[in-house]
Amino acid sequence: MFLINCPYCGERDQSEFSAGGEAHIVRPKQPTELSDGQWAEFLFMRKNIKGVQLERWNHAHGCRKWFNMVRDTSNDKIHAVYKMGEKPPIK
């Protein structure tokens, strides 16, 4: 059970949060101009890395804010959390 440092609330138990998959997948600005293949890339393709991964998390039972997290999936170590719209602090 992680201890997650919500950028708005501070450290809270994992049970207050929900995970939202891979981060930094930007919704295309002009979807109609994309081929089926390009749209499918956005829609379906997600990485599943063993190691450091950038993820979206939501403080669902707290401030309800979405934020991003740098997490090592091999040992669950959370290296950093940062707000939506910000660049990842480490890579």
Add this chain to the structure above:
Amino acid sequence: MSKNLRIANSKFIDQTSRISFKFDGKTLYGFKGDTLASALLANDIHLVGRSFKYHRPRGIMSCGSEEPNAIVQLGNDPSMTEPNTRATEIELYEGLEASSQNCWPSVNFDIGAVNNFFSPLIPAAFYYKTFMWPANFWKLYEYFIRKSAGLGKSPTQPDKDIYDHRYIHCDVLIVGGGISGVMAAKTAAKNNLNTVLIDDKNILGGTTLFQQNESFKINNSYSNDWLKKEIESLNSLKNLTIKTRTSLAAYHGYNYLLARENLTDHLNINEKKDKIRQRLWKIRAEKVIIATGAIERPLIFNNNDRPGIILSSSIKKYIDYYGVKCGQKISLFTNNDSAYETAISLNNSGVIVNSVVDIRDKTNSLMVKQAEKLGIKIHWKSTVVNTNGYKKINSIEIMKLSDDGVAVIGKKIKEECDCLGISGGWTPRVHLFTQSGGKLKFRDEDNVFIPDKSELNQISIGSCNGDFELDEVIKNSLNSTNKFLNVDNNDYKNLEIISSKEIDKKNIWLLPSDKPMGKTKPFLDFQNDSTANDIKLALREGFKSIEHVKRYTTTGMATDQGKLSNMHALGIIAETAGVKMGELGTTTFRPPYTPLTFGAIVGRNVGEFFDITRKTPIHDCHVEKKAEFENVGQWKRAWYYPKKNEDMHDAVQRESKAARDSAGILDASTLGKIDIQGSDASEFLNRVYTNAWSKLEIGKCRYGLMLNEDGMVYDDGVTTRLGENHYLMTTTTGGAANVLSKLEDYLQTEWPELDVYLTSVTDQYATVSICGPNSKKILSKIIPDLNLSDDEFPHMSYKNGLIDNIKCRVMRISFTGEHSYEINIQSSYGKSVWEKCFEAGKEFNITPYGTETMHLLRAEKGFIIAGQDTDGTMTPVDLQMNWIVSKKKFDFIGKRSLYRSDTIREDRKQLVGLLTDDPKEVLEEGAQIVAETNKKPIEMLGHVTSSYYSPNLKKSIALAVVKNGKKLKGQKMFVPMKNKTINVTITDTVFLDKENKRLNA
């Protein structure tokens, strides 16, 4: 007691308070302080069960949580009985009743024991190999296997006991209250750290608590006396919490741990009453110190499983702690020094020690010399090649080992005994360390895995860290603790420690016998009944990975997770395969460390507390009207309102007819309501719904369909424009929370530039819906100053009104196709508005209707229910709702997906209506639809999604999804059921009032 197996000198057993208990129906006596196991042994009962596969008699083998054999069923009431408890951990109480578990019909006469004589026919994976084919015979086999294996019996009634959950946050958690744990706790607490010390026994002290031996002294006192004073000194420490009878079950990441505290399991039935039985502690610790000690290993030799063969250290605990002799003529068999400590204890208590059989050539440690001085006979460089005695050991056979240790030589000596203590060395209890993700390293000199690297803020100290000698335990524990806690505790600086040191080490994983291997039974996993031979067979059959061998032979797969067997399994695999044990790796220990009761896991979340129940503000009115309720998510919704003698069908037919003929009333408060405000609110709706919103006038309502990004229908509902920048969105009852989350997600992550604020107001408003040709008249009685003319207040518009001076919003919208109004008012007035509508509607026979009638009425009109007629694979086009998809809008959620090659396919499953040839025949929802009846295999073209008997149309109607359905209108289809085939015709989805005349009736 036939024999006197109890000695009087135990300090831990209260021999003045006798306790009576029952085992296998026989009344026996023990004392306060006993475990069930120690009391049984005091009554000379060793035989407690049968082995899993061969049904061999098995006896108590240990004194703790690692016990593989003494697994008993607690309680005699089949409704409340508890299976799979360990007799070594059950504290004796007055009236306790227990029985052997793994035997049928009784422990002394066991039908399955015949397996033992056929045992060459039951090799590794016998069950997999034999009973898996033919596959459909498994249910026959399983019945017999289960019955004769007797895997314990489940209680038949709900658990009446109370369980609890609580949280602890602490600076330091110490797991294990042996000597190193006690010293660490004192160090931490004295340095102002908020400290918690837990131990699974009823008192602290571990094995040092009863270690009274010349070879182990601290500051001139026996180690036990010294430790006792240390434990007493803990009482004065204010920031130390001690929890005994508390077993650590799981160690998760981020130092999150679960521990189970037994509060009443040791009390008698009267004392237990109305008390919390077990409490699960959820612990978040800044730092964790693991001090869980070590488990003694058995030795693996022929027939090493007979009742009366007990771990040597357990024999010591039974005599020194419980005052119980495990036998009167005890032999010991060892590869290390610790059996000598047992020999000395037995000797001091007047028990005859026949001899110590030691596989080592010779050794001269302090303790061995002490034993020799007492005249204890030692067979050096020898092994036990066989044991005799069916239900209890009566003799052992000893032979000399060859120099290389792989064979036996010389003459066989037979030694009579009634108990054999075995010691194969020690295995650090690294279970919690590995559960937490820690990596182990292998120490070659004594073949142990010890903690290496961990990502967490934790250390292991004492023998769980591989320190087995008293002086090392003390010194290393202190150093590690001081460093880890960053403190300097001087209390223990100048301790004078006398500690016997083990000088010579020797290990043979599988001890040789004078018989060929195939004729021997060297047991490895006592609980799952697998032998060293099974492991060798698995290797011969090509298994290499320890994880595979483990599953194939089931070694280490029982409820004890191989606490005794794993190291030997690894050793034998390494030896046979010719690899180093360290390279082989080890299997993973998973939580819980010992089995947890379901009660402890669920705590208070049972019955009505299992989940939240949401009730509308009008709920009491429905109860009063004798409504039946259905669960919709967490909501209780009125389903139908049966009158006297009515069943569901009758009630729904009556309600449906009343709603169309005169007036119906529905509690729609559960619909999700989201208040949307901000200067970009219109743009936001444009992006989340498929249709256009910018031109919606203030005061008007519009139906919207929401898609997922993959183009599939997600939710629907009516949204009302309350002001220039203000909307009220409604969602389905079940979808409310998810829709809000989804919208928030888009707002926060994709479109942060939009000035929009979302607020859930589902609970803030009650919604009363009245429908039918008389609804207008009823509303005019309640809000007389509202102009209800169709020009002033047309369909799909809203007005503010006042009911008794309370503001309300009235929407003229319809889910039934009837002229209808929805009154939204602050929740607290919901009930009064409902009652007012009733009063006003009396002259029109206003009829309350539930969700079932609502579903029927909307189906007559062909309106979909998202989640019933859609299943996440339906696009708006599939639903034949092209009209709601804006062609002009540049983008909305899911738009691009509507033009994918798969979504534009013409032959997708599409929503259609179905009429049965026999108008009385009502289809089953979920029934399959086919085009032909006599072809095999037959293609399933679709299924029925909604089906009802319509009292208004006097025929059965249904909605269905059918492949290429749009083009099949008028076609005959078939619905094959178990006993008949129903003929149907594909139709339009709208069955009633295609011209929508009733909306303005």
